[in-house]
Amino acid sequence: MPEKTKQPKGFGPSTLGVHGRARVAHAHFAVSTPIVQTSNFYFENTSEVYEFMKAKKEGRTIREHEYGRYGNPTQQECERKLAAIEGAERAVLFSTGMSAVILTLMAYMRPNGHIIFTSDCYRQTRDFATKTLARFGIEVSMVDPAAEAIEKAIRPNTHIIFTESPTNPYLRVLDLPAIAEVARRHKAMTIIDATLATPYNIKPLEAGIDIVVHSATKYLGGHNDLLAGVALGRHDLLDDLYRMQRMVGAVPGPFTCFLLERGLKTFGLRMEQHNRAGMAVARMLEAHPKVEKVWYPGLASHPDHAVAREQMTGFGSLITFLVRGGDRETRKFIDSLRLFLITPSLGGSESLVTQMSMMSFFDYPEEYRLNIGIVDNLVRIALGLEDVEDLIADLGQALDAI
Numbered sequence: 001m002p003e004k005t006k007q008p009k010g011f012g013p014s015t016l017g018v019h020g021r022a023r024v025a026h027a028h029f030a031v032s033t034p035i036v037q038t039s040n041f042y043f044e045n046t047s048e049v050y051e052f053m054k055a056k057k058e059g060r061t062i063r064e065h066e067y068g069r070y071g072n073p074t075q076q077e078c079e080r081k082l083a084a085i086e087g088a089e090r091a092v093l094f095s096t097g098m099s100a101v102i103l104t105l106m107a108y109m110r111p112n113g114h115i116i117f118t119s120d121c122y123r124q125t126r127d128f129a130t131k132t133l134a135r136f137g138i139e140v141s142m143v144d145p146a147a148e149a150i151e152k153a154i155r156p157n158t159h160i161i162f163t164e165s166p167t168n169p170y171l172r173v174l175d176l177p178a179i180a181e182v183a184r185r186h187k188a189m190t191i192i193d194a195t196l197a198t199p200y201n202i203k204p205l206e207a208g209i210d211i212v213v214h215s216a217t218k219y220l221g222g223h224n225d226l227l228a229g230v231a232l233g234r235h236d237l238l239d240d241l242y243r244m245q246r247m248v249g250a251v252p253g254p255f256t257c258f259l260l261e262r263g264l265k266t267f268g269l270r271m272e273q274h275n276r277a278g279m280a281v282a283r284m285l286e287a288h289p290k291v292e293k294v295w296y297p298g299l300a301s302h303p304d305h306a307v308a309r310e311q312m313t314g315f316g317s318l319i320t321f322l323v324r325g326g327d328r329e330t331r332k333f334i335d336s337l338r339l340f341l342i343t344p345s346l347g348g349s350e351s352l353v354t355q356m357s358m359m360s361f362f363d364y365p366e367e368y369r370l371n372i373g374i375v376d377n378l379v380r381i382a383l384g385l386e387d388v389e390d391l392i393a394d395l396g397q398a399l400d401a402i
């Protein structure tokens with residue numbers, strides 16, 4: 001559906017989450033987005049089919065939808081709002097964050113090419129980089145999450161720089177304009193997985209990054225009740241990715257798109273709360289005698305605090321820390337928590353906790369796991385939307401119980 005009225009630029013993230021850049025017409029004048037639960041869209045007669053196909057061939061649009069894998073009105077409304085919040089020309093939705101990550105890489109990778117990743121990154125992205133890409137003859141470097149290390153790793157065939165910011169789990173924050181500049185000089189494409197920051201806290205496209213990817217399962221969906229992913233960027237650049245989306249069809253269903261779009265209406269409010277809670281809990285943990293070390297970009301002790309302060313609006317509600325002691329003390333702490341659910345993920349309404357060595361990295365050989373910093377007393381918490389005082393009290397009593 002085309003946007004009916006042009007609004008001035010500059011709406012805030014909450015307004016964009018509710019309306020997008022402008023109002024669009026909904027079927028039956030429904031205020032909320034209708035769930036168009038269909039796999040295909042019919043034509044009245046063969047002339048309609050002919051006119052539709054002819055227009056498509058000539059690059060014109062006379063009606064939007066034909067087949068569910070190629071697009072759906074509920075999905076389209078969700079993509080429109082995600083693009084508005086990110087400040088992107090276009091959004092392409094996927095069924096999960098990982099399908100967004102992998103299909104974006106697959107759409108732009110080249111035979112005999114070289115892709116730079118950072119050593120601290122989401123486990124499945126690391127596995128795709130180190131285990132799968134090599135099988136396709138693509139060279140991979142895993143480097144320190146810093147612009148200088150990325151530049152040092154550039155080779156004549158480097159064509160993609162892929163990083164997270166902040167990274168998972170150590171929350172390293174990258175200097176995005178510096179990375180965009182390195183990429184420009186070496187004619188490489190930049191892709192940032194900004195799941196942990198969200199478009200509320202950083203704007204990679206404004207920093208000159210080519211494509212932003214998010215797991216929308218996290219803060220964008222916001223309620224621990226859906227899986228989705230999204231890639232955003234310039235219209236022309238995303239044509240190849242859109243073709244990949246149409247071909248592979250790893251798209252979320254209409255109900256998931258409805259839930260995600262519904263979540264966007266409270267995105268700004270939720271992020272304010274996540275940022276506030278993150279800062280308060282990080283400070284409390286850092287001051288607690290049973291905590292050895294805390295990684296949170298909002299703390300002056302974080303290695304990238306200066307970059308984070310410059311580039312981020314807030315620092316989110318994911319906090320990584322070391323419990324004083326080993327495996328036994330860490331498990332005692334986690335088992336004593338009353339409000340935190342033991343499960344991976346982040347960005348939803350319920351607070352979550354994971355012992356990283358046990359949950360995400362259990363099957364890695366111990367030496368490799370320790371080498372990438374996943375020690376037994378490493379804990380990651382993802383704060384939900386509970387009252388901050390209750391979360392602080394719960395963490396305090398569980399630490400005291402060790």
Ligand SMILES: Cc1ncc(COP(=O)(O)O)c(C=O)c1O
Pocket residue numbers: 096097098099101122164168193195196214215216217218227228229345
């Ligand atoms: C930074 C990051 N990227 C991608 C993903 C994958 O997202 P999904 O679980 O939606 O596939 C995650 C999941 O935790 C993540 O933390």
